[in-house]
Amino acid sequence: MTAPLIPSHYQIQPLSNGRLELQLGGDWVIGNAIPSLNEVKKSLYQYQNISYIVINSHSLGNWDSRLVSFVLRLTEVLSKDNISLDITDLPSGIQSLIRLATTVSARKDTHKKKTQPSFATQLGQKAISSMAEVQKFTTFIGEVYLSMARFIQGKARFRNQDFWQVVQECGPSALPIITLISLLMGLILAFMGAIQLRLFGADIYVANLVAIGMTREMGAMMTAIIMAGRTGASFAAKLGTMQVNEEINAFKTMGIAAMDFLILPRILALTLMMPLLTIYSDVIGILGGLLIGIGVMDISVVEYYLQTQQSITLVDWSTGIFKSSVYGLLIAIIGCMSGIQCGRSASAVGIATTTAVVRSIVIIIVADAIFTLLFESLGI
Amino acid sequence: MAQKAHITVNDLTMAYGDFVIQQNLSFTVNKEDIFIIMGGSGCGKSTLLRLLVGLKQPKNGSVFYQNTNFWQANEQQRNEIMRKNGILYQSGALWSSMTLAENIALPLAEYTDLSTVEISELVSLKLALVGLSGFEDYFPSEISGGMQKRAGLARAIALDPDILFFDEPSAGLDPVSAKLLDDLILELRDSLGATIIIVTHELASIFAIGNNSIFLDADSKTMIAVGDPNILLQESKDPKVRQFLTRGKTYLSEQYS
Numbered sequence: 204m205t206a207p208l209i210p211s212h213y214q215i216q217p218l219s220n221g222r223l224e225l226q227l228g229g230d231w232v233i234g235n236a237i238p239s240l241n242e243v244k245k246s247l248y249q250y251q252n253i254s255y256i257v258i259n260s261h262s263l264g265n266w267d268s269r270l271v272s273f274v275l276r277l278t279e280v281l282s283k284d285n286i287s288l289d290i291t292d293l294p295s296g297i298q299s300l301i302r303l304a305t306t307v308s309a310r311k312d313t314h315k316k317k318t319q320p321s322f323a324t325q326l327g328q329k330a331i332s333s334m335a336e337v338q339k340f341t342t343f344i345g346e347v348y349l350s351m352a353r354f355i356q357g358k359a360r361f362r363n364q365d366f367w368q369v370v371q372e373c374g375p376s377a378l379p380i381i382t383l384i385s386l387l388m389g390l391i392l393a394f395m396g397a398i399q400l401r402l403f404g405a406d407i408y409v410a411n412l413v414a415i416g417m418t419r420e421m422g423a424m425m426t427a428i429i430m431a432g433r434t435g436a437s438f439a440a441k442l443g444t445m446q447v448n449e450e451i452n453a454f455k456t457m458g459i460a461a462m463d464f465l466i467l468p469r470i471l472a473l474t475l476m477m478p479l480l481t482i483y484s485d486v487i488g489i490l491g492g493l494l495i496g497i498g499v500m501d502i503s504v505v506e507y508y509l510q511t512q513q514s515i516t517l518v519d520w521s522t523g524i525f526k527s528s529v530y531g532l533l534i535a536i537i538g539c540m541s542g543i544q545c546g547r548s549a550s551a552v553g554i555a556t557t558t559a560v561v562r563s564i565v566i567i568i569v570a571d572a573i574f575t576l577l578f579e580s581l582g583i
Numbered sequence: 584m585a586q587k588a589h590i591t592v593n594d595l596t597m598a599y600g601d602f603v604i605q606q607n608l609s610f611t612v613n614k615e616d617i618f619i620i621m622g623g624s625g626c627g628k629s630t631l632l633r634l635l636v637g638l639k640q641p642k643n644g645s646v647f648y649q650n651t652n653f654w655q656a657n658e659q660q661r662n663e664i665m666r667k668n669g670i671l672y673q674s675g676a677l678w679s680s681m682t683l684a685e686n687i688a689l690p691l692a693e694y695t696d697l698s699t700v701e702i703s704e705l706v707s708l709k710l711a712l713v714g715l716s717g718f719e720d721y722f723p724s725e726i727s728g729g730m731q732k733r734a735g736l737a738r739a740i741a742l743d744p745d746i747l748f749f750d751e752p753s754a755g756l757d758p759v760s761a762k763l764l765d766d767l768i769l770e771l772r773d774s775l776g777a778t779i780i781i782v783t784h785e786l787a788s789i790f791a792i793g794n795n796s797i798f799l800d801a802d803s804k805t806m807i808a809v810g811d812p813n814i815l816l817q818e819s820k821d822p823k824v825r826q827f828l829t830r831g832k833t834y835l836s837e838q839y840s
Contacts (some may be wrong), residue, residue, distance in 0.1 A: 303770055
């Protein structure tokens with residue numbers, strides 16, 4: 204398609220009075236080897252007492268930025284030794300590019316200092332920034348509280364439509380994944396229990412294990428982890444992108460509290476939906492246990508049902524449901540906070556989403572541990 | 584100077600699904616033209632640009648790059664053509680997780696076999712060309728909007744493109760910066776010998792640098808004028824074109840003519 208490249212080459216011709224002629228030939232383009240600056244410089248400096256070098260480009264073929272860059276650097280190097288370079292023979296395109304590149308001189312104050320702080324400094328900075336994080340978090344919690352108070356007084360404004368949309372997103376839309384995970388969770392619990400309980404001939408107690416396991420712990424916990432990954436991340440990404448697009452600022456300058464308008468509906472929706480999803484997850488989990496019960500252990504459906512009914516109390520259900528509500532609140536708060544405090548770039552949105560999910564999951568597990576201790580000591 | 588066609592568009596229809604935006608578009612962009620795509624808001628200027636650079640497929644018609652039919656060409660030919668295009672997006676579209684130097688170095692590292700040192704020399708040259716010498720280690724978020732645009736331009740010219748596309752280059756720039764950018768575009772056209780295609784509705788730029796143009800109309804969904812914008816201003820009889828090019832002073836200018 205294109206003609207083969209002619210190798211680039213150069214030649215030096217001494218003229219009179221300490222003047223040299225630098226003849227450039229061939230194609231000086233990307234994709235062709237071009238002589239290195241050092242090499243050319245060395246050959247030029249073989250001659251003594253030079254003060255003026257003129258470029259001759261009669262045999263120059265194609266050229267692109269590589270030649271421009273070469274000439275530019277040659278000029279720089281030579282000017283340090285007070286040798287002037289005459290480029291008037293070069294094609295006018297190169298000359299004007301060189302003029303363009305040298306009109307705005309490099310700003311001296313732009314080069315950033317890159318220093319590696321000492322370990323102690325890093326530790327200190329980490330501590331300070333963690334403190335700042337804690338402060339941000341507590342401030343945010345305070346704002347959420349105030350917003351809730353406004354909501355209860357009927358003063359918080361948000362569009363119903365937005366609220367119901369969030370409800371749809373973090374409720375019904377999550378059902379398929381919750382179904383799958385809970386069913387598998389029930390199967391796993393039953394299977395684990397089955398192997399152990401069979402040793403004692405206590406097969407029927409699989410129903411107890413699954414029912415209590417799902418309602419007290421696993422239902423709420425698995426739903427929370429799914430929702431942290433699904434909805435918490437989506438809150439953070441959505442609000443983060445809105446922050447990047449200055450949509451949040453638009454709310455602020457309109458005098459609309461982003462807290463009431465954007466965050467409150469999300470917190471309310473997730474806190475309301477989590478218990479419902481958890482009840483659903485419990486039921487599906489128990490169904491999963493039933494499948495193992497009738498499939499693997501020859502327990503009849505009625506037997507399994509009655510055993511389940513006997514084994515769990517309303518207290519078991521309600522502890523799970525109560526916990527799930529708290530998890531929902533935590534996930535929504537953390538997701539919204541990461542989003543609203545997001546920086547102004549694509550990577551900041553990524554960081555916000557990651558933070559939201561990681562923090563939510565950590566805090567869910569920690570909260571679960573606290574609840575377990577608390578219920579234990581209260582005897583619930 | 585014999586004019587050689589660089590891009591030829593034949594009977595082009597562009598649509599989103601069944602919704603036709605523009606149809607019956609036929610025009611030629613010559614080598615080293617500064618070709619302006621103009622028209623009111625929402626007439627499909629940016630869509631036409633996306634179609635020309637190969638981001639969106641036309642519903643009908645063809646786009647020829649010299650003698651190659653872009654949408655009939657195979658993947659490899661298409662990539663080859665796209666690589667010779669430099670595009671400056673409206674907001675710069677710099678990759679935010681990379682420094683300016685890394686932004687410009689990426690295409691060079693991908694498509695050439697230059698060494699790291701050679702690449703960094705070229706990067707410095709490109710930044711110098713757009714007046715951003717010394718900003719190599721800055722992240723896009725650390726510089727102003729105008730600087731981001733110029734850095735975007737430096738990235739667009741990284742591979743010495745044959746064709747440079749600009750999507751509203753002067754949007755969001757102050758008049759002085761906009762003028763400097765226009766000068767830069769002219770300078771680059773002259774020195775790189777590139778063909779320039781600009782989507783804009785900045786009248787000052789249109790008249791200052793454009794030497795060929797098409798005018799898209801949203802109502803009739805086709806082009807209603809083609810040619811040098813300065814001549815269009817003098818000679819066009821179409822009220823919509825006149826209104827656009829005179830900033831709505833149709834009646835006034837008719838009184839004078």
